[in-house]
Amino acid sequence: MKAISIYLLTLIFTVMATISANAKNIGKIYVFESDANGFNTKTVFYDDGKEVVAFDAQFTEATAQQAIEFLRTKTQNPIKYLVVTHPNPDKFNGIPAFKKVGATVIMSKFSANNIEMVHNYKKYYFVEMAKMFTNETYPTLPTADLTFDETYDIKLANGGKVKLTELKKSAIATNQTIAFIETVNALVIGDLVHHNVHAWLEGPINNNTTTYNNANWISVLKILESKYPANVMVYGGRGESGKLSVVVTQQISYLEKAEKLTKEYLISIGNDKSKVDYTQLQKVFEKAFPNYSLGYMIAYGAYGMVGSMK
Numbered sequence: 001m002k003a004i005s006i007y008l009l010t011l012i013f014t015v016m017a018t019i020s021a022n023a024k025n026i027g028k029i030y031v032f033e034s035d036a037n038g039f040n041t042k043t044v045f046y047d048d049g050k051e052v053v054a055f056d057a058q059f060t061e062a063t064a065q066q067a068i069e070f071l072r073t074k075t076q077n078p079i080k081y082l083v084v085t086h087p088n089p090d091k092f093n094g095i096p097a098f099k100k101v102g103a104t105v106i107m108s109k110f111s112a113n114n115i116e117m118v119h120n121y122k123k124y125y126f127v128e129m130a131k132m133f134t135n136e137t138y139p140t141l142p143t144a145d146l147t148f149d150e151t152y153d154i155k156l157a158n159g160g161k162v163k164l165t166e167l168k169k170s171a172i173a174t175n176q177t178i179a180f181i182e183t184v185n186a187l188v189i190g191d192l193v194h195h196n197v198h199a200w201l202e203g204p205i206n207n208n209t210t211t212y213n214n215a216n217w218i219s220v221l222k223i224l225e226s227k228y229p230a231n232v233m234v235y236g237g238r239g240e241s242g243k244l245s246v247v248v249t250q251q252i253s254y255l256e257k258a259e260k261l262t263k264e265y266l267i268s269i270g271n272d273k274s275k276v277d278y279t280q281l282q283k284v285f286e287k288a289f290p291n292y293s294l295g296y297m298i299a300y301g302a303y304g305m306v307g308s309m310k
Contacts, residue, residue, distance in 0.1 A: 050157035057094035064094025085190030086173035095142035108166035110175040171220040191237035202304035212304035
């Protein structure tokens, strides 16, 4: 009887240790970053041990394929879902590559409704102005397989879930979808945070024009502060990951200083927006934030913030 009891106790402790180990190791986050041709956009992958949820699809199908190939160096688990965090082309143009590997594409109804407007605006720029594409080579307008209104839970094979929340507020884009993954204490938020890199200051696209609003962006960041744990790890569309309490505070400070720098620059050229030299404005930002990278974000994207100045 004593031998049996010892055996049973050993078995129980072994099972408990295995469960504990699995609980600690359930799920992994992998992050792919494109080069500057793809605007240093990040695709975040959550692998629950059996299947993968991807977040944001890259600027082109070719770059999306690079992201998928990167994932294959980490895991062979299938990509079951692709979530688009907001309607910007570096988040949705690469969708066909994910559909080809069997992923179900999920967007909020707000994103799905706003994509065509943004797609047409950006296509005109990249085809007619930047001459980077032709009408035939520019990515086609993608579609979602599944849309949701306010919240949606992706239930995964290992028993966990990814909780999606549509904020229905403009910030960096017309609307923002947030993904909370409790099993790994992670929050995927698209471009709402650019941690330790310069931000894309174009703003939402509405009626074929930019509608940048610093206060709106900051208000959304404060919503995140109130809604999620301070120690949750935040994965943004660009830059480094970091704890919510750190990255949100730093992003708000950056946006406030960015507005001040832009106003001062405009005053220095007599508030004549036709004289704005975005290469020079980039240098102003790089001097003010010497430890930040991706300065080209200012040269290409800050026209939205400039346009919003009264």
